[in-house]
Amino acid sequence: MTTAISASGHEAEPRLSHFPVSFFSMVMGLAGLSIAFEKAGSTIPSLQAVGHTVLALAGGLFVVLALIYGAKMLLHPQAVRDEFAHPVRLHFVPTIAISLILLSIASLELSRDLAAGLLLVGAPLQLALTLLVLDRWINREHFQTPHLNPAWFIPIVGNMLVPIAAVSLGYREASWLFFSVGIVFWLPLFAVVLNRIVFHQPLPDRLRPTLFILIAPPAVGCLAYLKLAGGIDAFARILYFFGLFLTVLLLTQLPRLRRIAFYLSWWAYSFPLAAITVASFAMAEQTGFAGYRQIGFVLLTLTSLLVTGLLLRTGIAVARHQICQPE
Template identity: 55%
Template sequence: MTDMDRTDRLAAFPISFFSVVMGLAGLTIAWEKAEAVLGLPPVSATLLWLTAALFGLLAVAYLMKLVSRRAAVVAELHHPIKLSFFPAVSISLLLLAVATLHRQPALSEGLWLAGAALHLGFTVYVLGAWINHTHFEIQHMNPSWFIPVVGNIIVPVAGVAHGYPETSWFFFSIGLLFWLVLLVIVFYRVIFHPPLPGKLVPTFFILIAPPAVGFIAYLKLGGELDAFARVLYYAGLFLTLLLFTQVGRFAKLRFFLSWWAYSFPMAAITIATFVLYERLGGPLLRPLSVLLLTLLTLIIAGLLGRTALAMARGEICVEE
């Protein structure tokens, strides 16, 4: 590979690569919860090290791009779709804060503070870009637009434990408000306009994440297992069932990094199901939790294998 080839690949290094960290962090937290609830073998510690190492590697690579290919970064910041993936960086920090909460509380708090501050900055920036845009159209709208604003719902999951309840309520309120706003726009987009291009179809799974994470965050904020909590959980569960009825359509898609959109939402509904089983018990929630954890593990294993294959073939980090 020539120096020019390496330069071109660095310029094409996508910010959406951080969605891989989100998926692996979600898997880590799901296994940690399963170990606590079901007494499964300790797997989460190894997954945590893998996730942290990958985050560090991707962060270094993107910083190199920022330093040497600033124009390419600016182009992503002005892109109507790629813009929404920048908060995947701050969400990765927030998820690592959750994953390290019980193992290394001091590190977890540092990650949480950095992630929350960065995510607030991204939220303000993205909303400002949406409000003052000159080139966005309804065809640009897709479920990845949930990432910047609804990622705020993740903040309370570790924030309450670190002693920041009011800050956590602040972020939770932002995420909940814009979840409802964007949900209406997304359904208007997909029903009354041409279908999403194949590359963006996997982002439909992002619809699962807001109610599933919202359920977990609401309970962390001191909410009871009341009607509102149940609405959040069962909304997420229904969206999961709805999307699995479309599995034939998803299976026909060509591989893109956007396939990682399957991962974190699946982790979110898996964790939420374990949380509900822990609260309610019952004969159905335990096997459902195990089923979702199994599916999540298989999905991410498949995604890792397919991503490695795509990298070996030179299909990733290429100019679009």
């Protein structure tokens, strides 16, 4: 990372100190897309190879981002502490653990040992970061209603991802622990976030893409519950269809959202759409109903185009030094 120069010509803070932890949301989007391609591969086998390619890209990106963020922790520890204390950026810190869990899920078909290793690092880290965030919620006084936004779901959703890999690896009781934490916290938090969106000032442009995070809890919850229950029932259908309804609702908002300038928060579109895509394919497997599969392929196309566009926009923003700047 180069050093920024202030308007007065003096050396400003290094760009590394402003490297945001939210960069890991890129890994979430790519890993989610790779899982979606693997699911679609049960219908079109050639798509599995595409999924493996996207997984390799997600894994490589995680390593690069982890090295950069590790350097930030060593060279600019105060900047990291500030990020952990920030009322908005705090909620993106668990994207590190969530990235590991998603890479574990995506690796299950390739190597169970690799998947287990990633999970055994990611799941305890996720639990620790969930406790950290909850401690901040309970004991901090600087949180205000304008700080509340759908990104607050991120620490919660990560817990519901664990069973998707853990059940297959034999950790059934631990899976129920993570699922219980996620599903119970999601319900009251959804009501609180909805209250903020409806009855208070609109979200600032930088955070408006996080509205798509609303899709993730029911979509991920459906996938986790299918694993834990061993099959489909009424509750799984409720979770799926609520997630699908939120997807349709938020897609109607795209004409407004697309007018917003590019921010790294645009990556908030990617993982939730990938999650509902995977849930659609999972519902098709459970029921045999072709309609779910058709929905899955429509969403897979949309998510693929979206992630490709996000990669291009992010690359342009990085090249122009529009990211890693002070707020």
